[in-house]
Amino acid sequence: MITIEDINDCWNRIGVEGNQTCERLAQVTHCHNCSVYSESGRLLLERDVPIDYVQEWTTSIAERGSALSDRSTEEMLSLILFRLGQEQFAISIRSLQEVIRPTRIHKLPRRSDRLFLGLTNVRGEVLLCASLREFLNLEAAASSDDDRMLIVGTSQRKWVFPVDQVHGIHRYPLRQIQAPPVVITKTNAAYTQGIVICNDQKVNYLNAELLIDTLDRRLL
Template identity: 75%
Template sequence: MVTIEEISDCWNQIGAEGDRSCDQLKQMTHCHNCPVFAKSGSLLLEREVPSEYIQEWTNTIAERGSALSLRSTEEMLSLILFRLGNEQFAISVRSLQEVIRLARIHTLPHRSNSLFLGLTSIRGEILLCASLREFLNLEPAASSGREQMLVVGTTQRKWVFPVDEVYGIHRYPLREIQDPPVVLLKTNSAYTQGIVNWNDQKVNYLNAELLIDTLDRRLL
């Protein structure tokens, strides 16, 4: 097997890329049309690969493979981030059915209050609607015009929560979920299972299943 030193590169010496003194150049017009150039190209493809080159690429592929393996095996958590009043919250997308525009809420005589808002119809399905802001004892904020509703729960058991703003779905490695601080408000602490960072802000990661269970017991 030839080495790269044994392969002629006459095109760089006397050919189109050199001093153009090759007596075949005028006839061939360009070195690309010359059989010597074609043969050299074939020899380049068949040449012996230097051991240092093989080792370099072996190391590179191994490093990339390790990084990809780490990313693929690391457990991730997908959260929907939203705002209530002046605070940011998140719940797992596994508990999220959908995000919808504000819909009309129908109050129920002698039942509706600041926590249980009433009923709302989502594509013909009548769902219970509650105020998470009231449930978590949060101060209200001025309307931003970006209010939406979260449909949270399971197929058989859903609640609708109006929120002041939705920031979308974000993914976090489980190792980045922080423990709730001790100073967290007592009302929030029972339902906060972790803290995540978003835009240099602390976001309360809520336990949606516990929220639903508590609302069911308290209001139904």
């Protein structure tokens, strides 16, 4: 069996990495261009692999594969996180149709109020618009440059909700979803189905389907 000790590593002794006394340097300029260097590299790659080396990597790869398998089979929940005033909320991306910049809301005579804001046009589609802040009994907040609108529901039944800021999509293992407390300050607990943590802040995970069902019954 050829070992590393059997390889002629003349480049480390008399070559560019050594004292540079090799007679071939004048012709090849660098050891990388020398046939001795190439032959030594070939022998190094073709040498027999020590049995303990194979066993070590077999164990390492098996452990990594097992860890990846455990992570891939763990059930995950994808949520869109957003802010209303000082409160943080989330809904499942399965209920999210789109996030858009604020569009003009057209009030309806004798119908629009603090909860039902009116109608808004999104690329030619007229959608109902409601205030989640009013629905969840939250304090009013000043508008900002981060304002967005969430289009929530299904392709046949959608609502548009203005929000103060969108924090993007985050994925959580189901085991990390905490049960909501008995009393949730300033929000309607009936629509909170869990609590998640983002940047050390508690986020109310809302039941979007229940929320939309309630809006349909109340306003339509």
